[in-house]
Amino acid sequence: MHLLIIAPEQIPVPPPVGGSVEHCIYQIAKQISPNHKVTIVSRWRANYPKKSVHGHVTIIRVGGQNRKKYLSNVLKTIKGKHYDRIQIDNRPTFVHAVRASFPHTPISVFLHSTTFISPPMTTRKQAARDLARANLIIGNSLSLQKHLKRTFPNIKHKVRFVHLGVNLHQFRPKTKSRSxxxxxxxxxxxxxxxxxxxxxxxxxxxxxxxxxxxxxxxxxxxxxxxxxxxxxxxxxxxxxxxxxxxxxxxxxxxxxxxxxxxxxxxxxxxxxxxxxxxxxxxxxxxxxxxxxxxxxxxxxxxxxxxxxxxxxxxxxxxxxxxxxxxxxxxxxxxxxxxxxxxxxxxxFSWRATASKLESLYGAEHTNH
Known part of the structure; x- marks a missing residue:
């Protein structure tokens, strides 16, 4: 599978500080099985290369002072390419334009919170329209999955959840107890x-x-x-x-x-x-x-x-x-x-997150 992940417009992947969504994208992509190919399109920032390759993961970074300009640069970058699946993280409003460019490619929206499906970021009606154009909606918890099903009953059959993870080598207990x-x-x-x-x-x-x-x-x-x-x-x-x-x-x-x-x-x-x-x-x-x-x-x-x-x-x-x-x-x-x-x-390892995502996409792939 060749998976394209479209990151939000504010912070590059991987993020220098903060940016928990961008951090998750990077960690999950690295843990997806090397049998698959992952392309991430993310925001470019000075001191970052326009393109970097980490094994089976390629990150392409594009400019854009605002959401609209960023999205248009993303679309230019991916135009005419082939992907088996497109994942849009935390930006349901991107689905419409991406769907227009890729009418036959399965698109999933990975939501990290309720922020971008609620006022003041959007109206419930607009969020329902955006999500209806996706093939799959993934929340990062069972709680978010239930919220999505309750709020958007028309698409509840498309909603799944995948827990996030942590880098177990980086985050580990202190070796000796502090005196x-x-x-x-x-x-x-x-x-x-x-x-x-x-x-x-x-x-x-x-x-x-x-x-x-x-x-x-x-x-x-x-x-x-x-x-x-x-x-x-x-x-x-x-x-x-x-x-x-x-x-x-x-x-x-x-x-x-x-x-x-x-x-x-x-x-x-x-x-x-x-x-x-x-x-x-x-x-x-x-x-x-x-x-x-x-x-x-x-x-x-x-x-x-x-x-x-x-x-x-x-x-x-x-x-x-x-x-x-x-x-x-x-x-x-x-x-x-x-x-x-x-x-x-x-x-809660990133590998567990990535393998659950792979099996969701695999299962959905066979249903197409």
Whole structure:
């Protein structure tokens, strides 16, 4: 099979920092069996070559100041070529134009969240039209699959899901346990600094945690589109009188080290979290994880088995209770981190993601 993957217009593949969608595209493509050929078309950026080849994966990068210009450059690049299957990541609006150029090629849309099928990015009507033109719609969790089936009942027969993965060599537990002479208790957060990620809830929880664990401090990795929001968070940290370190954007290569620097990872998402890749990365790194019981997160974290879930995730107190358990119960913390690593190894490797995708495409191929 020759698979073409069309990436979104903003960030090159592989991404220098951030860009979880582009990161997933790159990792999955590399793990697809070398019996197949993969071509990725992605955004070009200075310092990146226009074309790079990694074994059976070819990445072609094109310019484009905006979505429309980028899409037109993508179409020029792929015109007249033959592909057995086209996968469009996270941009359902691209389907119409791609379908016009490739009327007979199976097209799938791989969705990483509900963002691009919901207002303000699009209307429900437009999203339904875009998705109807695809042969297959893939969500990154069972939760997202169910949401798609409920929201777009006319296409529910086309919707599948494939869990994402993690690089198990890069993200791994620290080799020796840290000597507790540095007896600080470090709480980690990683993600974009945007309201629905729930950072204020985590900050308020940290203040409560510090009453019983005075050494607790919070490290936050992630960038923000809006400077104003970061200033608000810094002001909040000062008013709560809690020690918070803002690490800003942390490059992909530095993230494993960031996870290993913590005693507990927290994902306090307030909006629907389709999958929550950060949880899998933290779990692979052997860090006990506390997260909102929300969206696709319970498909990854099983409460008291490989992590802790917070049902009342609007409540700082509910988060504080679970974080304190990890701080005060080293046996529980060790059990959770050991089980988390085992579960990620068996279920959430990029190879598992790629092989599930291959079998979906193979099965669909035989139905054509």
């Amino acid at each position: 507790h002479s540095s007896s600080r208790f470090v709480i980690l957060f990683a993600g974009r600094l945007i309201p629905r990620k729930g950072i204020p809830v985590l900050m308020k929880a940290t203040r409560i945690v510090r009453r019983s664990v005075p050494s607790a401090r919070l490290y936050i990795a992630g960038g923000t589109g809006k400077q104003g929001y970061k200033s608000y968070l810094k002001k909040l940290a000062r008013s709560l009188r809690i020690p918070v370190t803002f690490r800003g954007y942390v490059s992909r290569s530095q993230m494993p080290k960031f996870y290993r620097s913590g005693d507990c990872f927290v994902c306090p998402s307030q909006g629907h979290e389709a999958f929550g890749l950060v949880n899998v990365e933290a779990m692979a790194s052997g860090v006990p994880t506390v997260a909102s019981r929300n969206g696709g997160i319970p498909e990854i974290i099983k409460h008291q088995h490989n992590g802790l879930l917070v049902t009342n995730y609007r409540s700082p107190k509910a988060f504080a209770e679970q974080i304190i358990r990890i701080a005060k119960q080293p046996v529980l913390a060790a059990q959770l981190s050991k089980q988390a690593r085992l579960d990620v190894q068996s279920k």
